[in-house]
Amino acid sequence: MSAPAPDPVAPVARPAPRLVARTVEIDDPGPLLGLLPPGAEPFSWVRRGEGIVGWGEAARLRTTGPGRFREAERGWRRLLAGAVVRDDVGLRGTGPVAFGSFAFADASSAASSLVVPATVVGHREGRWWLTRTTTGESGPSIGATIPGPVSGAPPQQPDGPPPGTVVFADGAVSSPDWESLVGRAVARVERGELDKVVLARDLLARSSTPVDVRGLLRRLAAAYPATWTFSVDGLVGATPEMLVRTQVRLVASRVLAGTIRRTGDDAHDLALAASLARSSKDLGEHEYAVRSVVEALTPFCAGTNVPESPFVLHLANVMHLATDVTGVLRDDVSSLRLAEALHPSAAVCGTPTAAAAALIDEVEGMDRGRYAGPVGWLDSDGDGEWGIALRCGQVGDDPHEVRLFAGCGIVAGSDPAAELAESAAKFVPMRDALGG
Ligand SMILES: C=C(O[C@H]1C=CC=C(C(=O)O)[C@@H]1O)C(=O)O
Incomplete structure (x- = not known):
């Protein structure tokens, strides 16, 4: 039967x-x-x-x-x-x-x-x-069993195909419209509704050949050695900003905010770096970001160390004001729990957080997806490294398409045209890596 x-x-x-x-x-x-x-x-x-x-x-x-x-x-x-x-x-x-x-x-x-x-x-x-x-x-x-034996090192792979021809188009908001929405945000900040908001825009890239993420990663790593080159579920980029890293009880965060474009002329760039380090607008914008990180970390820490003034981080496309915050954790807390507590910092959202998030929702005109969210890894002890997903793009379901993102901190006195130019400079790493 x-x-x-x-x-x-x-x-x-x-x-x-x-x-x-x-x-x-x-x-x-x-x-x-x-x-x-x-x-x-x-x-x-x-x-x-x-x-x-x-x-x-x-x-x-x-x-x-x-x-x-x-x-x-x-x-x-x-x-x-x-x-x-x-x-x-x-x-x-x-x-x-x-x-x-x-x-x-x-x-x-x-x-x-x-x-x-x-x-x-x-x-x-x-x-x-x-x-x-x-x-x-x-x-x-x-x-009862462990897989094994684990074989030796995997082999180096040959280079993938060269990048195809790439054309770029406006994303959710055109450049002139973005400039005017930045202008509206500056007015809201100057009216005292909030201190800072970070507004972002997207660009759509279409490649004549399917995008080879491995090639993107290699080109990003070669051109931007001071960044973390990441790829998770089609989100690919080279971020200069470490939201949080933990190692046993030690915690560290690299906070960036305040930007100036590079010119390619070293002497001129050094003078620009010096002017960035003295710019009260950029120092103010940076201070909001540092404060948001320190306030979020403090409840978890027995002590924190916050340098008094930022240094200038030089990347190939831009220079940023940067502060490395460190601390000693009070309890056993995972890097992911800390990333949650730190997100969204004022480097990608604004101050106060709730008002800035509401303004982003109201005016930005797009879903950021995983751009500006935490990206990284964690291990079985909870230790890990979480960057902020910046200077990145999301490869679409159609592998010929990538959506690129860039944002800028807006404070009182921000100039919409200068912010548009800054966002263009922040697209450069991905544009170049795509071959555009
Ligand atoms: C939001 C971005 O950058 C942030 C990180 C560094 C400097 C920034 C700025 O100066 O505006 C932004 O706060 C981005 O690259 O998309």
Whole structure:
């Protein structure tokens, strides 16, 4: 007699997936970004050759709305609770890691995600490692075994295709309209409704060939070595701004706000850097951003260190006022929890936060998606690095299309034409990397 057909409405006991991860030390495999294989979605968090890259997908958590950070963190802890890990290296970022990218706004239609790649290769302080992670159903059999042996370093991959011909078009708001909405925002600031607001615009790039994200990453890393070159779920860029990094109980944040364009003439650029460091408008704009970060970090810290004045960070396209804030954490708190507390800082939203967020909603005319949200990674101890997704683009479902973003801090006295020019300078890294 054949077995009865299963009842289609009966609940199926579905055990949580179980992560099984193994990390081994490997020899120097060459540049991390050269390891990304074609045909697999690349994950990247690399600066000056150090960091982590990944590909393949062992597990994915997708969240939306105001609870997107908490829900992702809970999901990550659930995955780790049943994980079987053998980590022969024991550094920050070894063992299972998740790359993540979070929407800027609570109401965004863009999903936020934490993704555990099947393969991760990392490099830090003269050591290289390889982590392979798989997911199985939980149960005694899989829990008893560690995948292995893990083979040696993955090979360097040949260069991808050269960039195609790229044409750019206005995004949600044309340049003249954006200039006039900046003018309206300046008036609102000068009326005393708020102190600062960061307004952004988008550009649509269309390439004659499918965009090769690996090529974008390599070109961004070569041209902008002081930035973190990231790629998570099609959001690709080179951010100079570190929202939060944790290492055991130490926390650090690089705050940027206040910008001047470079001219390409070194002597002139040095004079411009000096004028940026003295500009009361830029120093004020910067101070709001620093204060927002310090206020958000303070409840978590036994102590913080905030330099009295900013330094000037030189990038190939622009120079920024920059402050490195550091602190000692009071409790065991994850880097993702801190990223949630720090987001959105006044470098991407404004001061006061609620008034600035409301003005952005009212006038910007677009959903920022994951632009200006936290992007980075965390490990099984909760340590990680979360940058702010700036100088970036979102590759579309159609791989010929990329949506680029740039924003500018608006304070009393901001000049709309100068802000438009500044936003154009902030598009340069992605425009150049796309070959445009
Ligand atoms: C919002 C962006 O930059 C922020 C970070 C550094 C300097 C900024 C500024 O000077 O306006 C912005 O606050 C962007 O690049 O899209």
